[in-house]
Amino acid sequence: MSFQRIWRLKDILLNxxxxxxxxxxxxxxxxxxxxxxxxxxNVSRISLGSSGKVVSYTVINVPIEGFENMLxxxxxxVETDNGRVLTQLTNVxxxxxxxxxxxxxxxxRSATTLDGYVPYIVKFKRSSTNNA
Amino acid sequence: MVILxxxxxxxxLGMSNVGRxxxxxxxxxxxxxxxxxxxxxxxxxxxxxxxxxxxSSQVEQENLASLIADYCGLRGISGFKVEAAxxxxxxxxxxxxxxxxSGLADVVAVVGVEKLxxxxxxxxxxxxxxxxxxDFEIPYGISFSGLNALVMRYYMNKYDVRREEMSAWPIxxxxxxYHNPHAHLKMRITHxxxxxxxxxxxxxRLLDSCPMSDGAAALILASDEVAREYSDTPVLIAGxxxxxxxxxxxxxxxxxxxxxxxxxxxxxFKMAGLSPKDVDVxxxxxxxxxxGVITLEDVGFAPKGKGAKLVVEGKFRPGDKPSINTSxxxxxxxxxxxxxxxxxxCEVSMQLRGDFPGIKVSGEVGLTQNIGGVGSNITTxxxxx
Numbered sequence: 001m002s003f004q005r006i007w008r009l010k011d012i013l014l015n016x017x018x019x020x021x022x023x024x025x026x027x028x029x030x031x032x033x034x035x036x037x038x039x040x041x042n043v044s045r046i047s048l049g050s051s052g053k054v055v056s057y058t059v060i061n062v063p064i065e066g067f068e069n070m071l072x073x074x075x076x077x078v079e080t081d082n083g084r085v086l087t088q089l090t091n092v093x094x095x096x097x098x099x100x101x102x103x104x105x106x107x108x109r110s111a112t113t114l115d116g117y118v119p120y121i122v123k124f125k126r127s128s129t130n131n132a
Numbered sequence: 133m134v135i136l137x138x139x140x141x142x143x144x145l146g147m148s149n150v151g152r153x154x155x156x157x158x159x160x161x162x163x164x165x166x167x168x169x170x171x172x173x174x175x176x177x178x179x180x181x182x183x184x185x186x187x188s189s190q191v192e193q194e195n196l197a198s199l200i201a202d203y204c205g206l207r208g209i210s211g212f213k214v215e216a217a218x219x220x221x222x223x224x225x226x227x228x229x230x231x232x233x234s235g236l237a238d239v240v241a242v243v244g245v246e247k248l249x250x251x252x253x254x255x256x257x258x259x260x261x262x263x264x265x266x267d268f269e270i271p272y273g274i275s276f277s278g279l280n281a282l283v284m285r286y287y288m289n290k291y292d293v294r295r296e297e298m299s300a301w302p303i304x305x306x307x308x309x310y311h312n313p314h315a316h317l318k319m320r321i322t323h324x325x326x327x328x329x330x331x332x333x334x335x336x337r338l339l340d341s342c343p344m345s346d347g348a349a350a351l352i353l354a355s356d357e358v359a360r361e362y363s364d365t366p367v368l369i370a371g372x373x374x375x376x377x378x379x380x381x382x383x384x385x386x387x388x389x390x391x392x393x394x395x396x397x398x399x400x401f402k403m404a405g406l407s408p409k410d411v412d413v414x415x416x417x418x419x420x421x422x423x424g425v426i427t428l429e430d431v432g433f434a435p436k437g438k439g440a441k442l443v444v445e446g447k448f449r450p451g452d453k454p455s456i457n458t459s460x461x462x463x464x465x466x467x468x469x470x471x472x473x474x475x476x477x478c479e480v481s482m483q484l485r486g487d488f489p490g491i492k493v494s495g496e497v498g499l500t501q502n503i504g505g506v507g508s509n510i511t512t513x514x515x516x517x
Contacts, residue, residue: 001271009267028383030268036383056289056387058281059334060273065258067273075274077282077382084382086282088272094334099289110271121271 001066006119013121014107016048018083029083050105051127052080059094067111078103078124090123102127140232141359141366142515143239144173144352145478150316150345150466152249158191161348162200162245165471169241169350173362176352178241180231181211184224185470187259188213191250200243210237217263218419219504220244221349221473222374222511228353229372238355239362244471245348256344260469263505265380277341277420279381279506281333284422286387288335291437293425295335299326300443301421302339302463308450309460312490316345316466340421342461347468349475367481370497371406371514373399379508388437390507393430397501400512401432408432411454411514412495413483415476417503418461427501428456431512455493458483473502477513484517 011017018029022042026035029048034041057076060067067073074089074097089097090108103124110121146168148161162183170176183196193199197211216223221244231237248256260276261269269279287293302321309315321339329338352362359366375395378384385391401407408431416431418424425439433454434442442448448456459465459479462472480498482488498515 005267006271009271013268013271030265030380030382032383036378036385056282056286058278058285058336059331060275060278060281061330061334062257062275062277062332063254064261064270064273064275065252065254068254070273073273073278075272075278075282077286077387084384086269086272086274086380086382099285111273119271 001113001119002115003113003117006113006117016085016105016122017045018048019043020046027082029085046082048080048082048085052078052103054097054099054101054103055079055084056099057089057097066114070111076124088123089125091125104128138233138235139356140229140353140369141356142351142369142477142481143354143359143363143366144169144176145350145481146172147314147349147475147478148347149314150347150468153346154249156346158188158193158245158247159199159203161247161346162243163204165348165350166200166204166241166243169352173352176239176354176362178206178239178352179209180237180240181206181209182224182228182240182242183211183213184220184242184244184474185213185246186215186217186220187246187248187469190255190259191247216509217504218469219473219502219509219511220470222502222513223509225473225477225513226372226374226511229369232353232355238358240353241350242353242474243348243350244474246468246470247346248344248469249346268380268382275333277333277336280420280422281336282381283387283506284335284420287422287426290388293440295327296323297440297444298340298421298425299323300440301418301424302326304443304449305418305457305461305463308458308491309464312460312465315460315464316343317464336420342419342463342467345466345468347466347471347475349471349478351474351477365485367484368516369513370516371400371404373397373403374511375399377508379505381506390426390430390510392507392510393427393501396510396512397431400514404514406497406514410497411499412497413455413458413480413493414499415457415459415480416461416501417472418457418463419467419503423503424461431499431501450491450493458488458491458493473500473511476500476502477515480515484515
């Protein structure tokens, strides 16, 4: 990840912008130039929203280059009303995560990029209503 | 316009050992495999060379077709490199098949080569992760193991598959690979070894994962008009199919199945006029235990959700129909990434010819499936004696 790449993607990554097909109504993330279901180019951008449920997760102990200082890294697939997003979970111990856990979006620091910048990305934390 | 269509045969093959060879270079490995294949094909002279590779940039070398052709005394022939992540070998075979079938070439060399031991594990892991979606997955620090771990947990949860049941896959792979002289990890393992091995990306453990390997494999393909000049035991490429899926896993239609495995298999079987029940011996792409299990189902060898359970019951062992991964698969033979798809076709061809150097099984119909990314670029090949 370079600084330029994060800068180019920031609106999508920070607002979780997916697509909705104007012809078949299919929604998904990340955004594509055409609908994955029906190939229509009539797609518009929508927000995935800020809450969802964990449909699968993993805890990474062997990192890729650049993430050595963030272990153990909890990564989840979160299902929202408008699509699935691959994301990090934060403020949660690995052993507390479960499939079906309700989570909400929050902006956090990611690992320093290989060219030395600290990008913000959207991570998910246990939803506050779930905690109450 | 005349449309030429010719049958394509494997008339020669060669492999280097798979392992971590700190003293050997990429060109050295590729040269060994290519010379063995040319010798096996009675000194056939290819007019085209296709090189399959994913990560040669990590050893600071691109333009591999020129490099290897010239290194091996074939300066002046035609060629180029083919890249489709871990599925590069299968992709190069489609290109090679097309060259011969179309009449553009009579004899084509397909050389798969990978050299991973030059770099540290995090560097190689990052390189492999570029097969995923670099814009939307890498910023979160996901590894290739991590992506497959997401699939494995989802699958085990959905079909109520226990840890012990998943372990049956790597145990069988190591039992097979133990007898394979060119395998990277020639050792037997137990369920206890699997559950005590370190967690790479939960629930994937070290012994669910293939090793990062160096290695090279080569095939000589020839048209039906000349195949018998080069080999007494030519192996027919009866069907060949490829399919793509999203690079990201977020937008997959299904998480417990590989669409591209299903589609590429259907295409290959249709072309060959055969079905899964006809296959005697197959090599599947088990980069992780979960990939082996899921592709058993998607190719059509097991019902959905039953792949691991059938392995536990003793199916798919050498001599069963089909025998799966008599080489030991990626788990034990190893995964020299861009070369893996070429190794698979060498190994199944040898089983059909009767000269496989490990556990031998008899059969007339073979299948290979080579996966790039997390099931995003898959080539399935049907071979026939």
